[in-house]
Amino acid sequence: MELLSPAGTLEKLKVAVDFGADAVYAGVKQFSLRERAGNFTIEELYEGIRYAHSKDKKVYITLNAFLRNNELETFKKTVDAVAKLNPDGFIVADIGALSIIRSRTDIPIHISTQANVTNIETVKAYRKLGASRIVLARELSLKEIEEIKKAVPEMEIEVFIHGAMCMAYSGRCLLSSYLTGRDPNRGSCAQSCRWKYYVVEENREGELYQIEEDRHGTYIFNSKDLCALPLLDKLYEIGVDSVKIEGRVKSVYYVAVTAAIYRKAINLIKNKPKEFKKNLPYLLNEIDKISHRPYTTGFLQDKTLLQYYKSNSYIRKYKFLALCKNEVWEVRNPFSVGDKVEIFFTNGKSVKTFVKKIIQIKGTKNIEIKKAHPNFKVKLKFHTYVTGNKTMLLRQPT
Template sequence: MRKTELLIPAGSLEVLKTAVIYGADAVYIGGEAFGLRAKAKNFTNEEIKEGIAFAHEHGVKVYITANILAHNDDLGGVEAYFGELKEIGPDALIISDPGVFAIARRVIPDMEIHISTQANNTNYGTYRFWYDLGAKRVVTARELSLKEIKEIREHIPEDMEIESFIHGAMCISYSGRCLLSNFMTGRDANQGACTHPCRWKYSIVEEKRPGEYMPIYENERGTFIFNSKDLCMVDHIPEMIDAGIDSFKIEGRMKTALYVATVARAYRRAIDDYQKDPKLYEANLDWYREEIAKCVNREFT
């Protein structure tokens, strides 16, 4: 059985330490630029150093997101930033853009690189492409089925790692490449500034009756036309392990320390219980579900 990593998000130093204490094998964080969560508190370089030191003291890895879809004006800053990260020494970079990838390979040739879900990684040919360029790990697109992920595992090198989301928000757009925020507010999701308009409430207006707003009723809480339910795969850990996934990723670098502690603890126990005894995992399913439900207010899929 492949070793299963539990990868937890952190939007601040406090949350990073919480994730480490509550069972993370690895934590992913963003610096002050080039990640896809510009509204998170994020980390200064000094905080990254402190976070890495704390994590490493507890045997936990730290990955840095640099997964924007870069424009021309970004590239010089990316190169300078990677030069700074070379001195700081995270365990890996998470990248989606080929130009940013090329800069990382040149500036930090020994740094492990993981390819973000933003790169639309939907087939084993894509995985082998990135592997041949020097990537260690690729994150599956969230559109993939477990059957497809298992097929990818069967067609890639044994030492290449697969990372998949196991819990959290599901973007309405293909692998997160959404233009809705930019169109409606001028804030580009692909540059880290998403305003999440997919989660706003909407009404219909008929063109010849301006000002007459017709609500769309779905349930007592109203409706959200675009947005999906949150992903929750705690019931499917055996299938995800069987598919050959190396890293189970929790979404949520905008989340609180309470959320991270609760979800990390529940998934940590679920993974450990299953690997210790599948019957123990099955017996505790209700506990995992109840724990996770304590800190969320969205329905699950």
């Protein structure tokens, strides 16, 4: 079972690979349905694919926008340019995009969750059209996923397992387009569903009423975040080919932790299945340390409400401080000598310690300092001896 992580930028691509992803999905500047992600130039994509392939990892290119007539020629040129870089697949939602790609290259085609595939016959139809993988709609249960895999075993099946969920059916929402002019189906959603809403009674114009009112208000469209970690063994048993983490606009820290924890979980399920349940509380505790809304297992099994009415804010229990690359720490948030911190490793383990010394790298000089600030490059010494790890994260309880 492949672990597929988001790569909104070149840095996130490399972090996802380093922390355990088998494959990543990335978008170019157009047609990728994530306008706010950094996305890739052709040059960056070349470097990213080269880096991933050097570590026997795969890169899938997201081209899942729904095309307009005036974009067809640009889309063809984009496909031709990207195909030369030898990616491992294209992810599309538009059937016209599928046809264009199939006529121009033999690179495998994956059907995006935006196509909301929910049944066996649709999977068969896409198979006939040349698709090699279906990213199933998030509305399906474990039972329905199993039925599809058994009925069409030759088709690769991919399932979302973690990240933000859209309140609309398979992400087909018009709220943002109507209220802000930013089209969710073109990659620029304003997340209008996260706002606070009121109702108006037709005979009482101008009188606004909160829904499910309490002193905090309510957020009736605000979905919880998906976390299928407790059901990962079930997806493995079904024979799901790839499990996908949402988040091309999420942080480097989010990408690293989700990749490492789900990698650890899959390895346990594959090699020591009895150990998975025993380690599940630890894994869930670690995944709780990233920024998230309250978790749900979504439509896979959870029978509870998917919406979170109390707030639209995130749960943030930890602050990301720095990323270590080859023993040099790149600082993202300030911290000081004496601070209590956690070091998070690529194998999903962490260790609690204190910062003993901060040495700033400034040109050819190394200067000992008491406090590190964002964009500093530093070397660190801890009260706990840490060595032999080229890539690590530093974090701190909030």
